[in-house]
Amino acid sequence: MGDRWQVEVDRGVCIGSGMCVNNAPDGFKLDAARQSHPTEPETDANEDILTAAEGCPVEAISIRLPGSGEAVFPPEE
Template sequence: MGDRWQVEVDRGVCIGSGMCVNHAPDGFVLDSARQSHPRSPQSDASEPVLTAAEGCPVEAIMITLAVTGEPVFPPEE
């Protein structure tokens, strides 16, 4: 993929399902309150992180291109 991504989790929406950690354990971690956090706010684009965002049951994960801010997920309608 080659791009750098900005990864954010809306903790007001996150329900702590852990799906993101299952799909991308190198990309996400759950805190003691079972709220998801990206391990790093910026990372190289990766299929597991995108799969985690797509699989989030409440769409709490947002990914944008780090350089331009263009949405990766969820895509603009």
């Protein structure tokens, strides 16, 4: 992919299902309250993180390109 991504989790929406950690264990962690956090706010683009975002049951994960803010996921309509 070659890009860098800015990964965010809306903890007001996150239900702590842990699916993101299962799909991208190096990209996400759950805190004591079972709320998801990206392990790094900016990371190299990778399929595991995209799969985690796409598989989030409440769409709490967003991915943007740093600098431009262009949406990677969810795609802007």
